[in-house]
Amino acid sequence: MTLLDLLLEPLQYDFMVRALATTVLASVVCALLSCWLILVGWSLMGDAVSHAVLPGVVLAYVVGAPFALGALVFGVLAVILIGVVRDSGRIREDAAIGIVFTTLFALGLVLISVTPSQTDLNHIIFGNILGVSPAELAQVAVLAGIAFTVLVLKRRDLTLYAFDPAHAHAIGLSPRRLGALLLGLLALTAVVALQVVGVILVVAMLIIPGATARLLTDRFGRMLVIAPILSATCSVAGIYLSYWLDAAPGGLVVVVQGSVFALAHLLSPHGGLLRLQARRAPAAAR
Amino acid sequence: MTAAVEVDDVVVRYGDVLALDGASLTVRPGRVTGLVGMNGSGKSTLFKTIMGLVRPDQGRVRVLGTDPDAARRRGVVGYVPQSDGIDWGFPVSVREVVMMGRYGHQGLTRRPRLADHTAVDEALDRVELSELAGRQIGQLSGGQRKRAFVARGIAQEAPVLLLDEPFAGVDKRTEATIVRLLRELADDGRTILVSTHDLHALPQLADESILLLHRVLFHGPTTDALRPERLARAFGLDTGLDLGGKVVVA
Numbered sequence: 214m215t216l217l218d219l220l221l222e223p224l225q226y227d228f229m230v231r232a233l234a235t236t237v238l239a240s241v242v243c244a245l246l247s248c249w250l251i252l253v254g255w256s257l258m259g260d261a262v263s264h265a266v267l268p269g270v271v272l273a274y275v276v277g278a279p280f281a282l283g284a285l286v287f288g289v290l291a292v293i294l295i296g297v298v299r300d301s302g303r304i305r306e307d308a309a310i311g312i313v314f315t316t317l318f319a320l321g322l323v324l325i326s327v328t329p330s331q332t333d334l335n336h337i338i339f340g341n342i343l344g345v346s347p348a349e350l351a352q353v354a355v356l357a358g359i360a361f362t363v364l365v366l367k368r369r370d371l372t373l374y375a376f377d378p379a380h381a382h383a384i385g386l387s388p389r390r391l392g393a394l395l396l397g398l399l400a401l402t403a404v405v406a407l408q409v410v411g412v413i414l415v416v417a418m419l420i421i422p423g424a425t426a427r428l429l430t431d432r433f434g435r436m437l438v439i440a441p442i443l444s445a446t447c448s449v450a451g452i453y454l455s456y457w458l459d460a461a462p463g464g465l466v467v468v469v470q471g472s473v474f475a476l477a478h479l480l481s482p483h484g485g486l487l488r489l490q491a492r493r494a495p496a497a498a499r
Numbered sequence: 500m501t502a503a504v505e506v507d508d509v510v511v512r513y514g515d516v517l518a519l520d521g522a523s524l525t526v527r528p529g530r531v532t533g534l535v536g537m538n539g540s541g542k543s544t545l546f547k548t549i550m551g552l553v554r555p556d557q558g559r560v561r562v563l564g565t566d567p568d569a570a571r572r573r574g575v576v577g578y579v580p581q582s583d584g585i586d587w588g589f590p591v592s593v594r595e596v597v598m599m600g601r602y603g604h605q606g607l608t609r610r611p612r613l614a615d616h617t618a619v620d621e622a623l624d625r626v627e628l629s630e631l632a633g634r635q636i637g638q639l640s641g642g643q644r645k646r647a648f649v650a651r652g653i654a655q656e657a658p659v660l661l662l663d664e665p666f667a668g669v670d671k672r673t674e675a676t677i678v679r680l681l682r683e684l685a686d687d688g689r690t691i692l693v694s695t696h697d698l699h700a701l702p703q704l705a706d707e708s709i710l711l712l713h714r715v716l717f718h719g720p721t722t723d724a725l726r727p728e729r730l731a732r733a734f735g736l737d738t739g740l741d742l743g744g745k746v747v748v749a
């Protein structure tokens with residue numbers, strides 16, 4: 214059996230083709246967004262929003278509305294609540310985020326436990342990439358397409374917002390509106406990603422690719438190319454591994470992404486091995 | 500004679516702190532106006548009020564005949580802030596930072612056109628950073644970073660340019676470069692308001708100067724502003740003045 218056979222064999226199953234297509238779509242758009250999230254310092258916010266969408270998704274299931282709508286509503290609700298708690302003055306932002314997202318997530322768990330359903334709502338928590346239906350794939354494609362298009366068209370404004378919001382304001386842009394746009398995209402992207410890895414691991418897809426790309430380049434423009442390519446490759450590798458090893462696909466996707474980050478950290482000029490060597494070199498020369 | 504910037508009886512409070520207490524002034528076009536005052540006298544607050552970053556509790560600000568928000572949207576004010584709450588590790592090059600000054604001239608996706616590239620090249624050239632244009636912004640020295648942000652203000656081609664302490668932590672040569680640049684821009688007809696603590700360089704820099712201590716103590720020719728008794732009031736030193744004394748003799 215050649216390597217090619219090994220790669221082609223899973224593709225004879227429709228569910229594998231759908232799994233791979235969904236994974237590639239989700240990882241590309243997540244990776245793109247992650248470039249801004251890590252630079253604005255919104256990793257924790259990404260974690261919060263992606264957990265907080267759970268009750269929204271469950272309620273959407275109950276009333277038969279699109280998942281994305283429920284997720285968007287609860288993502289925005291989470292952001293507003295975090296702002297309210299933080300602005301009350303005594304509670305710091307990290308605590309506010311922790312309180313709001315765990316509470317909303319817990320509410321989602323409660324809702325799942327009392328919702329009778331044919332499909333297993335636990336799939337929302339852990340992902341169900343191998344069971345993606347053609348309709349779900351279509352929904353992912355539409356949402357990912359919207360998020361991708363907006364991110365690419367607005368990339369320069371978003372970068373300015375991340376780098377110097379005061380200047381954005383000075384030239385007549387609204388930092389508040391750009392921040393809201395980024396949050397909206399975050400909620401949208403979280404819905405896309407939870408199909409693949411589930412609510413709990415979404416944040417990995419929203420942070421690791423951007424962070425890995427950041428280690429490999431000093432150019433934001435290049436990050437926007439490196440992150441999606443790397444992330445899509447890792448995710449596809451994770452799905453294949455899960456097929457061969459018969460292990461959890463969502464988990465493997467994240468494990469591969471994390472491993473590649475570790476590798477980049479060791480090899481990149483900014484951290485890890487090379488820097489250690491560079492630090493040692495002058496000492497040796499003395 | 501029209502005013503480029505009009506500040507009328509502006510009061511700004513931060514909680515209990517009174518930063519501006521009835522400040523009124525008029526900045527004239529085609530000139531460099533110096534803004535001088537001790538730490539905490541309200542210089543940065545004045546800039547932020549003109550930019551619409553801080554809302555006055557009382558009083559009115561007009562920039563080229565409109566309110567600050569409208570002026571910003573029209574892109575007629577450039578601003579080089581003092582406090583750089585900037586993440587210097589951010590992966591952008593010097594050139595990309597200067598290009599950000601052009602966004603107001605560009606379409607929705609901010610795709611740079613030839614005119615934008617030309618303006619950026621020229622601005623980089625004027626602050627003598629052309630050679631370092633490809634560097635990541637954090638890989639510049641403090642003075643070079645200042646110049647990069649001045650270049651961004653220039654590239655914006657705004658008729659009114661506000662600079663908050665562009666000479667802080669900058670060596671004499673860079674300071675001379677920026678002074679020459681600001682003079683050229685004023686000669687082109689732009690309005691420059693610049694705050695500084697360097698009183699020695701003030702006469703070369705500014706046609707007229709404002710002494711600020713929560714309100715305007717003096718506004719007139721720079722040489723008059725530098726009179727010891729005036730400086731003493733502005734800096735809250737009412738006796739024995741060394742620092743102003745030397746400056747004024749010139």
Ligand SMILES: Nc1ncnc2c1ncn2[C@@H]1O[C@H](COP(=O)(O)OP(=O)(O)OP(=O)(O)O)[C@@H](O)[C@H]1O
Binds near residue numbers: 536538542
């Ligand atoms: N965001 C803020 N919150 C509370 N107080 C503030 C704030 N910004 C400024 N202040 C206070 O307002 C007063 C004026 O500050 P401002 O920054 O305008 O002074 P400045 O003239 O620019 O001083 P410097 O020469 O040190 O830059 C000071 O007493 C300062 O402590």
Ligand SMILES: [Mg+2]
Binds near residue numbers: 542543544581663
């Ligand atoms: Mg100041």
